[in-house]
Amino acid sequence: MKPNVLHMIDSFEQGGSERTAIQLVRQLHESGRCRVRLACLQNKGTLREKADRLNLGEIPEYPLTSFYDRNFVTQLRRLGRFLKENEIDVIHTHDFYTNIFGMTAAALARVRARVAYKGETGGFRTPAQKRLERGAFRLAHRVVANSDAVRRQLLREGVPAAKVAQHYNGLDIKRVQIQSDVTRGEILNMLALPERRLVTIVANLQHPVKDHPTFLQAAARVRAAVPDAAFVIAGEGKLMADLRELAAQLGLKDDVFFIGRCEKVAELLSVSDVCALSSTAEGFSNAILEYMAAARPAVVTDVGGAREAVTEGETGYIVPAGDYVQMAARMIELLRDPKRARSMGERGRILVEAKFSCEQHLHKTLELYDELTVRPAATAQPDVALMPR
Structure with a gap:
């Protein structure tokens, strides 16, 4: 019998975890292997239109x-009623807030398979x-880690190894095709960008952990050499004004282009010569996968699962977090050797198709649901002795 599965996301904004969740929901629905429902904490964002097109019914x-x-x-009681009335067999949450809310409500409602998610390492939570x-x-019952780096972090934090399932985010290659x-x-x-060699970073400007100042300091050294x-920052958030001011202080006022949230990611990456990630912490960066899938060489900081995606010297370069000098040196090297840059980008594209496809993500998720819904009830229980009372 097909299980009834509820996926819960924070919102429909264009964040990496939200896009990945909607993509997985679509694939699960199209697979016909389960009956999928969707719920959210905040009914806002441009991804809502994609969710509506799936015709999954009411999205509470x-x-x-x-x-x-x-x-x-009050909201726990509402979700509990929904879980019981719709006979939900599996609840699958996708971020910090839905983990706490969804796992609590599902435990109270005695949902038989509860899947949480961890997609970040340090630097994000109090x-x-x-x-x-x-x-x-x-x-x-299971916590999905989106990289081996996150899996190791969970083990250090005391989550039992048997409870952790490591699934890489799947990337829909069509997202970066033009x-x-x-x-x-x-x-x-179309993007109002100059005919210059472009170094691009795609990251929200909401959290200091993305460390755009390191990118801008590297940009100043690249510009001199x-x-x-020119440099493109795609993303929006409260740090925009401060970053514009820093760019001006570094003499980059006419060289850095803040384009805000970019709905044309494929087009942007297609005209970029080098792509970058300057974060001081990550779980497993969707941006890195997009860079590689678009056949662009990446210069990324050594955080989270970066080394699980980027092969040093073959598909890109890995530099220490905060080291703008080394980041700049690698960017300059790639800009001065476009043939090698193209070769590295092509190797990255091949790697993404082989290792990080959305089909593999779907397969591993369905395997997990099968494991949790068909096994004997005694093996399904979470660590009840550690539950808060």
Whole structure:
């Protein structure tokens, strides 16, 4: 019998975890192997249109204001009723907030298979948030880690090894493919970018952990060595004004292009010569996979699962976090040797297709659901002794 599966996401904004979740929901629905439902904490964002096209039925919203107020209890009761009325067999959450809310409600409703998710290492959560998350993981039957780096982090935090399932995010290659008849000049005009050699970073400007200042400091050194280089920052967030000011202080006012949230990622990457990641912490960066799938060489910081994707010197370069001098040197090297840059990019594309496809992500997810829904009930229980009372 097909299991009834509920996926829960924070919102429909264009974040990496949200895109990956909607992609997985679509694939599960199209597979016919389970009956899929979707719920959210915030009913906002441009991905809602894609979710609606799946015709999954009502997408309930459970707005939270705190984990400690009366509203949290009210929303738990609402979700509990939904889980029971729809006979949900598997709940699968996709981020910090849905982990805590979804695992708590599902444990109270005695959902037989509870799957949480971890897609980040250090640098994102306060000690209080980490305690809450550990409690949610105790209520889960499995915690999906999106890289081996995250898996190791979970083990260090005390999550039992048998409870952790490591699944790489799958990338839909179509996301970075463009029409073959579109020219570079047309794309540059569409994105309002100059006819220069472009170094691009795709990362939100919301959290300091993305460390755009290191990217900008590297850009200043690259600009001095490669006069026709320009730099593109794709993303939006509260740090935008500060980063613009820093770019001006570094003498890059006319060389750095802040293009905001980019709906034309494939087109942007197609005209980029080198791509970068400057984060001080990550789980497994979707941006790196997109760079590689678009056949672009990547210069990335040595954080999270970067080494699981980028092969040093073959598909890109890995530099220490915060080391703008080495980051700049690698960027300059690639800009000065476009033939080698293209070769590295092509090897990256081949690697993504072989190792990080969305089909593999779907296969591993279905295997996990089968394991959790057909095994004897006694082996399914989370660590009840550690549940909060």
